[in-house]
Amino acid sequence: MQLHNTLTGQKEAFSPLDPSRVTMYVCGPTVYSFAHIGNFRPPVVFDTLARVLRRRFGRVDYARNITDIDDKINAAAAREGVDIRVITDRYAAAYHEDLKALGVEPTTHEPRVTEHLPQIIAMIERLIASNHAYAAEGHVLFHTLSYGDYGRLSKRDEQSLMAGARIEVAPYKKHAGDFVLWKPSADDQPGWDSPWGRGRPGWHIECSAMSEAVLGNTIDIHGGGHDLIFPHHENEIAQSTCAHGGAVYARFWLHNGFVNVNHEKMSKSLGNVLLVHELLKTMPGEVIRLVLLTGHYRQPLDWTDDVAADARRKLDRLYGALRDLAGIEAAAGVSAPQAFIDALEDDLNTPMALAELFELVRAANKAESDADKARFKAQLLDAASLLGLLQQEPEAWFSQATSESDLSAERIEQLIAERNAARKSRNFADADRIRKELADAGVLIEDGADGTRWRRGG
């Protein structure tokens, strides 16, 4: 298995440090609002990777955190006049709903910052004791000059790094690059008691502490969005490595590219932020998942209406093949083709894997013997399951309504019955009129040897 490691900028052969399990940590969301399409690329990508790793190595201990302490959360809570818990519970629940709709399996661990304050404080104390951090004016700061490899992940050196810095340097910092581990809270802000007074953790320490708590000092894979390379992951490395006496923090760093919308970065000012919560009102979650897997995870992905429509048609083809195999029992003991596995094991090349999947679809559609069909069905289902696709019955896929104004299944069946009566009496004008009526309502019909079937079109 090959994975691209940001640390080296190359694909490297991957195997877990502990042969009995793979450990993987992925930075999760800060739950202060609904998550957008870009927020879901890491969960979908690393969910897929977890499936591949599980098949290859057996056990995968996978942690994806929920950040429930953050100043944006505080701001949202203050705005509504509620406890931060109200905000974080609401949006964590929404996040989980969206994940489920996208076919993302639960992770082994889902640590929350509020549940790891003791571990965070303990890690900060260790950093202070080893002279990698210092307290100043109620803050605790990590001293980046104390860590020789600082900048290695993001390939920046500390000198030039700060030369072009565009931020004001807080007066209590020993060095401009030092970052906050702990900061004081005002009386009206959420805070927790600590040796440095009542306060709250800085942005980066949570992941270090929680990763240590649930997975151990050295993990195999750490993932997240490309934008997190600096400063977030750079800082995590510094903290964890120094807190662990120099032990390697994460062996492989994987970063997914951004999702743009109509060639532009999503931003509130452009008003083009696509919330999955909203998208799900107009399309099945599986469509969104497929879009996110259509490009290679390290490349930028451009979300447009076209790519979503494309994905829906692809799923129609995939499910169409399965529907034609409805009466066939999938062969036992048959798994995904090797070429498909090879694609995924080559740095999670999902576009190539999808190409293999479509080759399989063509083969299945052409198969004549029941034995061949049974074999292809088994291969198709197994391969798709690695991508987290085709997890529902084809009939369910084709009949799912995407808006409440859609015709009911009963009404559709009724119209089809009327049409077939017309066809039987060779009254094709009426038959075609009814077909047109259905088509206008987004329902496409197919006359086959064993009756007429229907599906909702995009």
Add this chain to the structure above:
RNA sequence: GGCGUCGUAACCGAGUGGCUCAGGUGGCAGUCUGCAAAACUGCAUACGCGGGUUCGAAUCCCGCCGACGCCUCCA
């Protein structure tokens, strides 16, 4: 300015120093169908520009043009 990524047919999107170089959508044609649809078969369109290396480059090197990301909120 520093670091990094990318430019493949109408669109999406892999890949590779050389086999008439994926796959999907869309287009055209054929088979099938009352007609369609689905499915199958066939066809067409490509590697940003200019140099270089090489027997051979879209693939490696250099330059240019263009797009984009990060540089202490950010998936």
